[in-house]
Amino acid sequence: MNEKLLKEADWCEWHDLHDSFLRDILFAVKECEDCFVLAESIAQNDSQVIVGAIESGAIYRPDGFQVEKWKNEKVRFLTLIVSPFVLIQQMNMADYAKILERQAEVLKKEQ
Template sequence: MRDKLAVTVGDVFWTDLRAHAARDALIIVADDLDLVDVGVAVASDDAATVEAWIRAGKLTKPTAEDLSRWQLEGAARFRSLIVQPFVLIRRPAPGMLS
């Protein structure tokens, strides 16, 4: 499963993520977690690990401020991984917002 998910990691623009945000499916992954490791845990329904990351603040939903800022800056790019029904994303680095 790890290899299958790893090949689907890619960069996307905010405009590609808006529909997923509208259905509340975006999950922000902390920089110190591997995006593919998180994808494997979500896909394999490893609830204990996912819950621990949520409690530690390592998996979060975008705030209203995040969504407003990203909407204004449609060229923001994100590293992403789709694990249905969720889209795991990394916050854009400051230089990637314009």
């Protein structure tokens, strides 16, 4: 996995992402997919992987109904920025804790 993406991964609530949704730069990644792999494919402009992910529904633009559901349920997301896009993936704290452990390992290696 791209260590740069891992270091920059964040955990956000919807209110932090609303502006990206309004600017039409927000993409959601299905929970069963590897958000880091898709983010890296976007960063590398790997059109074959990106087109396949869009066609299969692995990555999609959320609609207003989905956004309202997320707001009402106070969902939290793994968030990756691959300029100019923002990728989000619904995630619980236990799974995000695993990402934090991997982030700590990467940062430790850099010291």
